[in-house]
Every structure is written in C-alpha cells, then in structure tokens.
Amino acid sequence: MAITTDMKLYYYLSRYQFMNSTSLYDNHGRPINYLRLAVTDRCNLRCFYCMPEEGIKYLPKKELLTFEEIERLIAIVASLGISKIRLTGGEPFVRTDLMALIKKIKQVDGIEELHLTTNGILTAPYIPELKSLGIGSINLSLDTLDRDRFFKITRRDEFVSTWKTFELLMKHGIPVKINAVVMEGKNIEDLIPMVELTRNYPISVRFIEEMPFNGEGNHYPVLTWTYKKIVAHLEEHFGKLVRMSDPNNSTAYHYQVPGYVGNIGVIAAFSRTFCGTCNRIRVTAQGVLKTCLYDDGVLNIKTLFRAGASDDEVIRELMNAFSHRAKDGFEAEAKRTLHPAIESMSTIGG
Numbered sequence: 434m435a436i437t438t439d440m441k442l443y444y445y446l447s448r449y450q451f452m453n454s455t456s457l458y459d460n461h462g463r464p465i466n467y468l469r470l471a472v473t474d475r476c477n478l479r480c481f482y483c484m485p486e487e488g489i490k491y492l493p494k495k496e497l498l499t500f501e502e503i504e505r506l507i508a509i510v511a512s513l514g515i516s517k518i519r520l521t522g523g524e525p526f527v528r529t530d531l532m533a534l535i536k537k538i539k540q541v542d543g544i545e546e547l548h549l550t551t552n553g554i555l556t557a558p559y560i561p562e563l564k565s566l567g568i569g570s571i572n573l574s575l576d577t578l579d580r581d582r583f584f585k586i587t588r589r590d591e592f593v594s595t596w597k598t599f600e601l602l603m604k605h606g607i608p609v610k611i612n613a614v615v616m617e618g619k620n621i622e623d624l625i626p627m628v629e630l631t632r633n634y635p636i637s638v639r640f641i642e643e644m645p646f647n648g649e650g651n652h653y654p655v656l657t658w659t660y661k662k663i664v665a666h667l668e669e670h671f672g673k674l675v676r677m678s679d680p681n682n683s684t685a686y687h688y689q690v691p692g693y694v695g696n697i698g699v700i701a702a703f704s705r706t707f708c709g710t711c712n713r714i715r716v717t718a719q720g721v722l723k724t725c726l727y728d729d730g731v732l733n734i735k736t737l738f739r740a741g742a743s744d745d746e747v748i749r750e751l752m753n754a755f756s757h758r759a760k761d762g763f764e765a766e767a768k769r770t771l772h773p774a775i776e777s778m779s780t781i782g783g
C-alpha cells in the first residue's frame with residue numbers, strides 16, 4: 434500500500450498526541466521546540482552584511498503580524514510542544530510597545546524561556562524590567578569594539594549606545610551572548626580583543642560565518658572566514674583552546690581560553706554543519722513560517738489567520754509543514770523558488 438502524505442501527517446500527529454504530549458518532531462526525527470519570531474523588519478542600523486546602505490523596502494504596518502496574532506500563534510505552537518521563543522527582527526525595540534508583547538508572551542502556558550536578539554541601541558532603558566520579567570538571555574549584536582569600524586560596518590555611529598547596553602546587561606546579571614559576524618577586511622582585528630572580553634565577563638562571544646542574506650546580493654560572500662579558519666586564527670594567538678561540550682541542539686561549537694570565565698562560540702552558519710540537530714523554526718515579521726533558515730517560506734500563517742482559520746486548521750497546516758522539513762540547509766536552498774538567497778536577514782529574523 435502506498436504511503437500517502439495524509440498517512441505521514443497522521444503518523445507525526447499521533448506521535449505528538451500519544452507518545453509524548455510535550456514533544457514535536459519533524460520528518461527526520463528532530464525535535465522542534467524553539468521558535469524565532471521576527472517582530473518587525475525595520476531597523477535603526479544598516480549593517481553591511483544584512484541590508485543595503487539605503488535600507489530595504491519595509492513592509493506596510495498592516496502586513497506585520499499584530500500583537501494579538503503573535504500571541505495566538507505562540508499559544509498554538511506552545512500547545513504543540515514549543516517551549517522556547519526568541520524575539521528578533523529587524524530590531525525588536527523599534528516595534529512600538531515591545532515590552533507589552535514580552536509581558537503577554539511570558540504568560541502563555543508552556544513557554545518556559547523567552548530570549549531576545551538586539552543591536553542594543555534602544556535597549557538600555559528596558560533592562561531592569563527585562564530582568565524582573567525573567568528574560569532568559571540577550572544576544573547582543575556587536576561586530577567590533579572600535580567605534581570607527583562599528584560605523585563602517587553598521588553605517589551608523591552608535592557604538593556608544595550598544596556598549597552602554599552591554600555594561601548595563603552585565604550590571605543586572607542578564608546572561609549575554611555577543612554575536613559578531615566575521616568579515617574579511619572589516620573586523621578581523623577585533624577577533625582577539627573580543628575573545629579578551631571573556632577573560633573576566635561570564636559571556637559567550639560568538640563568531641558567525643557570514644551568510645548571503647544581505648538584501649542585495651552584490652557581495653554574495655565567498656566565504657573566506659570559515660569556522661575552521663576562525664578557530665585556527667584564535668589558536669594562533671591563544672594557543673590550544675579548550676573544546677567544551679555543546680548544549681543540546683546548539684548551533685555553535687564552544688571553546689574556552691584556559692582560565693577565562695566566559696567562552697567562545699563559533700557558528701558555521703554558511704557551512705551548515707549543525708542541520709542534523711536543528712530544533713528551530715522561524716516566523717518572519719509578515720507571518721511566514723520557515724522550517725529552515727535557507728528556505729523561502731513554507732506556510733503563510735498570517736493569511737491563514739486572516740482568512741478565519743480555526744486553531745485546529747492552523748495546527749494541521751503547521752504539522753504538515755513540520756512533516757515536510759528539508760533535511761538540511763542545502764536541500765532547503767535547492768528547493769527555493771526565489772533564487773539566489775539574498776533577502777535581508779532583517780526580514781527573515783536572524
């Protein structure tokens with residue numbers, strides 16, 4: 434008897450319903466428990482690797498998921514077993530009333546962890562409240578410790594604001610990961626000083642391979658700084674790094690300079706070595722589900738919501754998408770309808 438799509442879907446649904454009510458698996462047996470949700474595509478920086486200098490064509494406001502739609506979506510995915518949310522963007526803090534949304538998400542049953550990724554420019558005033566709301570951690574994007582290089586990379590003179598946010602996060606004891614995209618000719622001289630931050634700060638400094646999602650495609654990266662080259666560069670300076678064990682489903686390889694309190698993460702985002710354990714899905718600012726960073730969207734949740742779909746209908750569509758997930762970023766990229774993969778990371782939600 435031929436196995437139909439509906440039978441496969443039934444298999445995944447029943448696995449969810451009967452085997453373990455808090456687990457959701459894709460068609461490759463990988464658990465899915467982490468949603469990264471972009472709350473906006475707008476941003477107050479113009480990072481070279483993310484957007485063209487003139488910015489991108491922003492979505493009209495009515496095309497963004499409303500807070501009510503975001504809450505509904507989070508309640509639905511939480512009922513399926515997703516327990517970890519990261520709000521990202523664009524820059525999350527340019528969305529009006531972000532803190533109101535954060536408070537609502539914190540109250541959704543089943544959401545155990547809420548994290549944020551931010552460039553830190555508008556973040557500082559909200560840090561005490563974020564702390565009291567129990568934010569899990571903050572990923573702070575900072576590619577350089579030098580004000581001039583910051584300006585060249587982000588095209589805005591905002592280093593001081595981001596650094597102030599970093600200091601306040603430390604003061605309030607909020608767990609921090611610094612995200613730095615490694616770029617030939619832009620910030621290589623920063624790699625060692627950034628690792629030096631881990632000498633006394635209990636943070637993770639994560640070096641990310643540059644991906645093609647820069648919104649223009651005219652500097653589609655020929656990847657010079659692979660994760661292997663990044664590690665070799667650091668070891669040339671620090672000597673042998675300690676290879677740490679990586680947390681479950683981590684996308685980073687973790688290292689530590691012996692005796693330092695913090696650690697280093699190296700993320701092979703372009704080499705895509707982590708797909709075998711990928712536990713995350715993304716929803717873009719316009720409400721499109723991506724089951725892989727490299728796909729071009731597999732389900733428009735906003736359209737479903739606005740067409741009046743019931744929660745059960747939305748769940749059925751989600752489960753169908755989870756049961757057709759690409760096995761890795763290469764397969765997802767090959768299946769894209771839009772080529773090449775040059776959309777801005779701010780529309781994807783990095």
Ligand code: SAM
Nearest residue numbers: 482483522523524551552574612643644778783
């Ligand atoms: N605006 C916030 C920020 O910068 O932290 C959140 C959104 S941003 C798109 C999320 C992350 O994506 C940032 O850490 C950024 O460095 C990373 N990113 C953006 N474009 C990238 C690219 N082309 N390659 C690798 N990482 C990228």
Ligand code: SF4
Nearest residue numbers: 476480483523552779
């Ligand atoms: Fe904005 Fe973040 Fe993209 Fe930089 S990486 S332009 S801060 S969305």
